[in-house]
Amino acid sequence: MIVKARTLAGFDAAYVPGWDCHGMPIEIQIEKKFGKALPTAEVQRKARAYANEQIERQKTAFQRLGVLGDWESPYLTMAFANEANEIRAFAKILEKGYIFRGLKPVNWCFDCGSALAEAEVEYQDKTDPTIDVGFAFAQPEKIAQAFGLTTLPQANGWIVIWTTTPWTIPANQALNLHPEFSYSLVDTPRGLLILATERVETCLQAYGLSGTIIASVPGKALAGLEFHHPLATAHEAYQRTAPIHLGDYVTLETGTGVVHSAPAYGVEDFISCKAHHIHDEQIINPVLGNGHYAESLALFGGLSIWQANPKIVAALDQAGGLFKTEMYTHSYMHCWRHKTPIIYRATSQWFVGMDLVPKEGGKTPRATALEGIEATHFYPAWGKQRLFGMIANRPDWTVSRQRQWGVPIAFFVHKETGELHPNMLALLEEIAQRVEQGGIEAWQALEPRELLGDDADHYEKNRDTLDVWFDSGTTHWHVLRGSHQDQLAFPADLYLEGSDQHRGWFHSSLLTASMLDGQPPYKALLTHGFTVDGQGRKMSKSLGNVIAPQQITDTLGAEIIRLWVASTDYSGELSISDEILKRVVESYRRIRNTLRFLLANLSDFVYAQHAQPMTSWLEMDRYALAMSAALQREILAHYDQYEFQPALAKLQTFCSEDLGSFYLDILKDRLYTAAPDAPARRAAQTVLYHITQSLLRMIAPILSFTAEEAWQVLEQDAATIFTETYHTYPAVEHADTLIAKWQLVRAVRSEVTKALEAARTSGQIGSSLQAEVELSMSGVRYETLASLGDDLKFILITSAATVVKVEQESDEGIYVTPSAHHKCERCWHYRSDVGTESAHPTLCMRCFNNLFGAGEPTRRAA
Numbered sequence: 001m002i003v004k005a006r007t008l009a010g011f012d013a014a015y016v017p018g019w020d021c022h023g024m025p026i027e028i029q030i031e032k033k034f035g036k037a038l039p040t041a042e043v044q045r046k047a048r049a050y051a052n053e054q055i056e057r058q059k060t061a062f063q064r065l066g067v068l069g070d071w072e073s074p075y076l077t078m079a080f081a082n083e084a085n086e087i088r089a090f091a092k093i094l095e096k097g098y099i100f101r102g103l104k105p106v107n108w109c110f111d112c113g114s115a116l117a118e119a120e121v122e123y124q125d126k127t128d129p130t131i132d133v134g135f136a137f138a139q140p141e142k143i144a145q146a147f148g149l150t151t152l153p154q155a156n157g158w159i160v161i162w163t164t165t166p167w168t169i170p171a172n173q174a175l176n177l178h179p180e181f182s183y184s185l186v187d188t189p190r191g192l193l194i195l196a197t198e199r200v201e202t203c204l205q206a207y208g209l210s211g212t213i214i215a216s217v218p219g220k221a222l223a224g225l226e227f228h229h230p231l232a233t234a235h236e237a238y239q240r241t242a243p244i245h246l247g248d249y250v251t252l253e254t255g256t257g258v259v260h261s262a263p264a265y266g267v268e269d270f271i272s273c274k275a276h277h278i279h280d281e282q283i284i285n286p287v288l289g290n291g292h293y294a295e296s297l298a299l300f301g302g303l304s305i306w307q308a309n310p311k312i313v314a315a316l317d318q319a320g321g322l323f324k325t326e327m328y329t330h331s332y333m334h335c336w337r338h339k340t341p342i343i344y345r346a347t348s349q350w351f352v353g354m355d356l357v358p359k360e361g362g363k364t365p366r367a368t369a370l371e372g373i374e375a376t377h378f379y380p381a382w383g384k385q386r387l388f389g390m391i392a393n394r395p396d397w398t399v400s401r402q403r404q405w406g407v408p409i410a411f412f413v414h415k416e417t418g419e420l421h422p423n424m425l426a427l428l429e430e431i432a433q434r435v436e437q438g439g440i441e442a443w444q445a446l447e448p449r450e451l452l453g454d455d456a457d458h459y460e461k462n463r464d465t466l467d468v469w470f471d472s473g474t475t476h477w478h479v480l481r482g483s484h485q486d487q488l489a490f491p492a493d494l495y496l497e498g499s500d501q502h503r504g505w506f507h508s509s510l511l512t513a514s515m516l517d518g519q520p521p522y523k524a525l526l527t528h529g530f531t532v533d534g535q536g537r538k539m540s541k542s543l544g545n546v547i548a549p550q551q552i553t554d555t556l557g558a559e560i561i562r563l564w565v566a567s568t569d570y571s572g573e574l575s576i577s578d579e580i581l582k583r584v585v586e587s588y589r590r591i592r593n594t595l596r597f598l599l600a601n602l603s604d605f606v607y608a609q610h611a612q613p614m615t616s617w618l619e620m621d622r623y624a625l626a627m628s629a630a631l632q633r634e635i636l637a638h639y640d641q642y643e644f645q646p647a648l649a650k651l652q653t654f655c656s657e658d659l660g661s662f663y664l665d666i667l668k669d670r671l672y673t674a675a676p677d678a679p680a681r682r683a684a685q686t687v688l689y690h691i692t693q694s695l696l697r698m699i700a701p702i703l704s705f706t707a708e709e710a711w712q713v714l715e716q717d718a719a720t721i722f723t724e725t726y727h728t729y730p731a732v733e734h735a736d737t738l739i740a741k742w743q744l745v746r747a748v749r750s751e752v753t754k755a756l757e758a759a760r761t762s763g764q765i766g767s768s769l770q771a772e773v774e775l776s777m778s779g780v781r782y783e784t785l786a787s788l789g790d791d792l793k794f795i796l797i798t799s800a801a802t803v804v805k806v807e808q809e810s811d812e813g814i815y816v817t818p819s820a821h822h823k824c825e826r827c828w829h830y831r832s833d834v835g836t837e838s839a840h841p842t843l844c845m846r847c848f849n850n851l852f853g854a855g856e857p858t859r860r861a862a
Helices: 002-008 024-034 040-064 080-095 140-146 166-171 197-207 267-275 305-319 365-374 383-393 424-438 441-445 448-457 468-473 475-483 505-516 549-555 558-566 578-600 619-640 644-673 679-699 704-714 735-761 779-786 789-796 845-852
Strands: 099-109 121-136 157-163 174-177 182-188 191-196 212-218 226-228 241-246 259-261 322-335 343-352 377-379 412-414 459-461 495-498 524-528 531-533 574-576 771-777 800-805 813-818
Touching (some): 080 424, 080 468, 080 475, 121 197, 121 305, 157 259, 191 197, 197 322, 365 383, 383 524, 424 441, 424 448, 468 505, 475 505, 495 505, 558 644, 558 704, 619 735, 644 789, 735 813, 779 800
Parallel strands (some): 174 241, 531 574, 771 800
Antiparallel strands (some): 121 157, 174 259, 226 241, 771 813
């Protein structure tokens, strides 16, 4: 719709369709069909073939929906040139100093066997065992001193933590307290407990204990104190201590106010431990990529972390440190593809540093991106704050994935030091040239010695692939200025996608362009919602509420899908149901019937031969044209802001009320009863021609097939309507004054219509033409109606209408009486001159003159 609306506005609105081809979804399909044991080269071959099949299928569906684009030459991220240029873009980012390798907790899916991007994570409810666990005192004297005591009143004591992830306990390396929160030493029958003061009462009640607070201090007073691992008595491997680190991220909403820290499995834990000088090689990281503990882990080796949860709880209980356990349902991270729980897991990955300063100096990627957001237009406006918040708060970007079907991070890494080859930038260009000729498969087949010579003995190929969001996020580089630079331009005028792309495509595109070009790749962002059913529920096979677009296309036609989309506020969720579609069909019929009327009444009209100058038009004709021109200005203003719902609403009102119930309704008499070449009839057709020209162009972005079909009827020798621009109306003098006058006329007409309906209901009259109306009017209403003269009866669609002046508005009234005259069988008016001509006893003189004489006198208004 946007492409067509901008094209009709006179722009070269190029749209090159494209597909993101790499990544997990296709690789999963290959695994389902052929298993997981395929060699990488075979996975890549089958994935490429599968992607091509899907592209052709989807291409057909988009074309069936009437989407205009360069379907013969779409962009594919798996095209060799695009894969090569993506490597070049990555090399440029590396050259600027934004890329680093490090151990960090990343979103990790066991089923994918890979790190996940933020955009690949969703949240679902998960039920886990929660535990309150005590870490036994290791330094009782120092604890007494920290609380201002000479000695402790008893020897046994614990600092108590609460967690929903028992499986992280074997990897514990520290404890976190908030520096400003108050913490209390509590004397209980089970021993001394350290708890956040605010949580003491709740915790003791949960543990079934009574207790007395001996002393309280802020968390910072306890920094550096050490406590025994809670499994220290269960196995010698856990005979280590956990120091207290201070952290502002500790909260008092749940738990004990003490957080256990496993730096391998939490971002905040990792940052905190690194700040306290724990080195990468010291981080305890027993969970393997498949979700199982390493066999070497004491007590739980070989178990999956989910299997280990209850066993860890039992071991803690046996070791004497378990204070409470229960099952707890909470919102938890899941893989958006497999719908299975994921974890944070420290792995060695390649990152884009959000806060790194480029080598040549300047602003960080985060700062540049945030500035770019300020310069971008957002539709709807709330998208700006959403994207701003996500960029402002996001961690470093994990750009590496452990997959096979993707653009490689084509690095040569030193086998011992992990450093990149010193000539890596030049090597990346050589690799890109090979990929340009043979695709990513060229990297797979490459032997390091071909490029490195004897250095190959010391270096190995990096096996990671780039995050697929880097694929789509660099399309501004390898499509706008690469494969389709002749059709497109940088920056793009508009990126549009679903609201989830604030953390996906919009996000990655902004970051890569900020690093490569120092500016956004787009001038504007448009966000749309997702389809839900009539009750606002997400589409789900289990609910049985899925409505497939192809199903609507096959039964109701593509126009109905297009009209449904346009009739919905896309800034929120888009509701669809059979009932909603029925209303859309009715709306479509009203518009189509209006077009049929217009085209039918222009069938004998050739503009070059029959058009009448505006000086010969009736006043109502000039009003209709002025009204239509005003509508077009409003519609085009909506289109400029990508507002299709209000534009369509106004078009529907125009067709049903402004035209159908008013202008066309009144015009029927002139069109059907006047002589074919009567100036008044040709004047009416001239106006209808302008309205039809305008209306077809205005509906074309939405009802494309209908507009094209009607256009071929209206302009039989013309090319497609999509090579036209919006209609240029002739100017109407004093248009605003004219519109104001006829708005008043229409208001009175509505009152008359109600009076006529009442007379019809009471049995006084049959049709409105059987009535004669007297209007008692005052002031401006009298002056306006009186100026219409005898034409008022045509406007009211009655056989006679007179206006009587009264002094006050309170004296106004509308009086309906049935006509005493005979009905003309041609124009259906009740007139005193029906049968005046004996040769045609059923005709009035107006019709007789139109058929056999000079025609009726020229009207003034209608």
